[in-house]
Amino acid sequence: xxxxxxxxxxxxxxxAGAYLVFVALLLIYVAIxxxxxxxxxxxxxxxxxxxxxxxxxSTAGQASRRQSREVEAVRGEARR
Amino acid sequence: xxxxxxLLGKDLRVELRTLRSLPAMALFAVTIFVAFRFGLxxxxxxxxxxxxxxVVTLLFAAILAINRLFVAEREEGGFELIRxxxxxxTLLFAAxxxxxxxxxxxxxxVVVPIFALFFxxxxxxxxxxxxxxxxxxxxxxxxGTLVSTIATMxxxxxxxxxxxxxxxxxxxxxxxxxAAEPVLRAGGPEYERFGTWLAVLGLYDGVFALVGYGVFDYxxxx
Amino acid sequence: xxxxxxxxxxxxxxxxLLGGYALAFFYAPIEAEGFIQKIFYLHVxxxxxxxxxxxxxxxxAIRHLRTRDPVHDARSYVSIHLSVIFAVGAxxxxxxxxxxxxxxxxxxxxxxxxxxxxxxxxxxxxxxxxYAVEDRDRQARYASVFAITAGxxxxxxxxxxxxxxxxxxxxxxxxxxxxxxxxLLAFLVCLAGMVLLWxxxxxxxxxxxxxxxxxxxxxxxxxxxx
Numbered sequence: 001x002x003x004x005x006x007x008x009x010x011x012x013x014x015x016a017g018a019y020l021v022f023v024a025l026l027l028i029y030v031a032i033x034x035x036x037x038x039x040x041x042x043x044x045x046x047x048x049x050x051x052x053x054x055x056x057x058s059t060a061g062q063a064s065r066r067q068s069r070e071v072e073a074v075r076g077e078a079r080r
Numbered sequence: 081x082x083x084x085x086x087l088l089g090k091d092l093r094v095e096l097r098t099l100r101s102l103p104a105m106a107l108f109a110v111t112i113f114v115a116f117r118f119g120l121x122x123x124x125x126x127x128x129x130x131x132x133x134x135v136v137t138l139l140f141a142a143i144l145a146i147n148r149l150f151v152a153e154r155e156e157g158g159f160e161l162i163r164x165x166x167x168x169x170t171l172l173f174a175a176x177x178x179x180x181x182x183x184x185x186x187x188x189x190v191v192v193p194i195f196a197l198f199f200x201x202x203x204x205x206x207x208x209x210x211x212x213x214x215x216x217x218x219x220x221x222x223x224g225t226l227v228s229t230i231a232t233m234x235x236x237x238x239x240x241x242x243x244x245x246x247x248x249x250x251x252x253x254x255x256x257x258x259a260a261e262p263v264l265r266a267g268g269p270e271y272e273r274f275g276t277w278l279a280v281l282g283l284y285d286g287v288f289a290l291v292g293y294g295v296f297d298y299x300x301x302x
Numbered sequence: 303x304x305x306x307x308x309x310x311x312x313x314x315x316x317x318x319l320l321g322g323y324a325l326a327f328f329y330a331p332i333e334a335e336g337f338i339q340k341i342f343y344l345h346v347x348x349x350x351x352x353x354x355x356x357x358x359x360x361x362x363a364i365r366h367l368r369t370r371d372p373v374h375d376a377r378s379y380v381s382i383h384l385s386v387i388f389a390v391g392a393x394x395x396x397x398x399x400x401x402x403x404x405x406x407x408x409x410x411x412x413x414x415x416x417x418x419x420x421x422x423x424x425x426x427x428x429x430x431x432x433y434a435v436e437d438r439d440r441q442a443r444y445a446s447v448f449a450i451t452a453g454x455x456x457x458x459x460x461x462x463x464x465x466x467x468x469x470x471x472x473x474x475x476x477x478x479x480x481x482x483x484x485x486l487l488a489f490l491v492c493l494a495g496m497v498l499l500w501x502x503x504x505x506x507x508x509x510x511x512x513x514x515x516x517x518x519x520x521x522x523x524x525x526x527x528x
Contacts (some may be wrong), residue, residue, distance in 0.1 A: 011338040014402030017324075018341045018395040022348070025391050026499075040513045047520055054524075058382055106521055138333035226451060230444050234434035244431065244448070247424035248455055258466060276465060291454045295447045298367050 081169040085129040087175035092182060094152065101148050102186055109191045112137045125199040131260035134195055137252055138188065138213075139220070143242050145183050149176055150232040163300060173225060173296040177228035188207050188213055205269045209260060215281035216256040220286040223248050229299045251263040255280040308509065318495035325488035333485070336345065338402040343489055345399055347496035349392040349414060353456060355385030355500055360453025362444035375442040379451050381508045382428055384500060389422045407446040417463040424452055 083206055095101060114134045117123065153159050162172050187289070196203050224245065231241035259277035260271040326343040333339055359381035365514055366374035393415065400409045409415060435441040481489070 011402050013397050015337060015340045018344055018398040021394045021398065022344055022391055025387065025394075029387065029503065033510060036510055037513070040510070040517055042516055044520075047517075051524055057513055074307060191476050226447075230447060231434075232430070233440065233444070234431070235436065236430070238436045240427075240430060240434050244424070244427045247420050247427070248451070250420050251455075253468045254462040273465070280462055280465060284463075287454050287458055288451075291451050295450055297366070298443055299447055301443065 083165075084171045084175050084178075086176050087172060091152075091175065091179040095145070095183070101145050105144050105183070105187050107143045107191050109137050109187065110194055112140060113195060119213075120283060123149065123199075124201070126201075126264055126266040128257070128261045130199060130264040131257040132197055133199070134192070134260065134264075135216070135257045137195075138184070138191070138216075138257070139246075139249060139253060141187060141191070141236045142180075142184060142220045142224060143245065145180060145187075146228045146245065147231075147238055147241055149228040151178060155236075156231055159300065169198050169297050169300050170293055172300070173229075173292050176228075177225040180224055181217055184217040184220055185214070188217070200264070201266065205263045208263045208271070208274075211278060211282070212256055212259045212263075215278060215285060216252050218285045219252040219281060219288065220249065222285060222292055226288065226292045226296070229296065233299075251284050252281065256283070306507045308502065311498060311505060313458040315495055315498035315502045318491060318498055320495075322488060322492035322495045325484075325491055326345055326432040330485045331482065333482075338399065338468035341395055341402070343492045345392060345395040346489070347493040348388050348395060349418060351496045351500045352385045352388035352418075353421075354497070355381050355388060356421070356449075356456055359385065359449045363453075366442065366446045367450075372442060376445060376508060376511055377434075377504075378446060379520055380511065382449060382502050384423055384503050384507065385427075386422065386425050388496075388500065389425070392418055393422060407466055411467050413460070413464045413467050417460045420459055420463070421452075421456055425457065428452075473476060 113133070116137070120129070120133075122129070150158075153162075162169060192209070193203075196206060225275065227241055227245045227248065230244070231237040234240055255277045259274055259281075262272040262274070323343065326340060330343075359378045362374045362378035362381060365371075366378060396412070396415045396418065397407050400412065401407050401414065428448060429444065431440055432445050435444050
């Protein structure tokens with residue numbers, strides 16, 4: 001049998017294990033955060049499209065102007 | 081002060097008349113002793129084992145009382161009355177904690193002699209246990225009232241109360257068992273770090289009295 | 303909090319942590335305990351930052367009760383959430399350290415591990431508590447009360463658990479007394495990095511929460527109006 005690529009002693013593997021656990025936790029957290037953010041981005045895009053589709057009916061002008069401002073504000077934040 | 085006495089008196093009178101909680105707690109404690117006798121497969125206990133069985137049993141019996149602490153208020157609209165009454169709401173906290181304290185002391189008056197009868201060789205360790213149990217009861221009463229108030233307004237209250245309570249009471253268990261262990265040794269009561277453990281219990285009681293005094297008002301708001 | 307500064311914070315965290323670990327492995331000497339001691343630079347900062355996080359959560363909770371502003375409740379919630387994760391990290395790395403140093407996965411006589419277990423068990427009940435109270439306002443209030451109570455509990459708990467362990471047991475985990483200068487430096491850098499990491503993650507999570515809230519507001523606005 002060939003020797004292992006990185007010959008690790010007992011104690012060294014525990015140290016490595018501990019740091020790997022830390023990195024793993026961090027990566028899992030970041031992955032979950034990224035997924036959540038992606039979902040939010042997607043929803044913003046859908047809502048923005050929805051807002052454009054409904055257009056600006058003259059009767060509800062003020063309400064929809066407020067909505068468009070909100071959409072723009074959230075989109076701006078998301079882009080940053 | 082009158083309000084406090086009134087609230088406390090009401091609870092104690094109701095308990096005396098209906099005997100809703102105390103007999104059940106005592107019976108529960110004795111049954112737990114029997115369970116320990118068989119679970120540990122021992123007929124005599126001493127030292128750390130005796131301390132552990134006693135403290136844990138009292139803890140579980142206390143949970144019974146804590147779960148039922150606000151039953152009357154919940155069912156008969158007592159909370160609304162307290163909110164409307166022109167009194168300091170923290171008095172409710174003090175009164176309930178005092179009532180719980182009284183229940184625990186009453187429980188111990190019955191159950192601790194039984195414990196000695198079941199598991200101990202002599203009654204000599206009992207007097208030194210008194211200050212330990214009193215301070216522990218105070219801690220149980222303060223934390224128990226606080227947690228009971230939180231749990232009482234929630235949906236899974238029977239589950240939530242013990243869940244939150246047990247970690248919070250770990251220092252009480254550690255200190256009470258720590259003080260009781262040398263006292264309950266087979267050769268006769270010894271006092272290792274007795275003062276330290278009593279100080280820890282006292283510190284715990286002080287901290288939770290302050291915390292309860294500080295936050296209880298916010299729990300009652302609506 | 304504008305995103306650019308959050309990004310800078312995150313970068314600073316990564317740089318500091320990497321620098322700290324480089325110092326730990328290449329600069330700090332290997333002491334009597336052997337190589338296993340290197341976990342100290344990871345485990346102890348995780349533990350310290352988790353505890354500080356719980357204290358911070360209690361402070362936010364106090365401000366929430368005082369001002370009734372939901373912003374403080376959000377900060378309290380996120381602080382607890384992240385500190386619980388860091389606490390899990392402390393427990394896992396502590397177990398690995400125990401296994402490497404003493405050959406056992408769990409050591410009841412090690413005060414830090416046991417205290418952490420109890421603190422973790424307590425803060426883990428924060429979630430069922432929040433779920434059990436439906437009314438938004440009341441839920442936030444009760445959660446703040448819990449955060450304050452639990453915050454007061456943490457030092458008491460550490461004291462009690464510490465005292466429970468007879469002095470026979472070597473306190474190797476907490477041997478910060480008499481630490482050689484190189485180790486101290488590496489440790490402090492790792493600690494600083496961990497603090498920066500915690501703060502960045504809190505920032506990210508708060509931002510994400512705010513985005514979700516904005517989103518639902520937007521959804522209702524669009525759904526109800528034109």
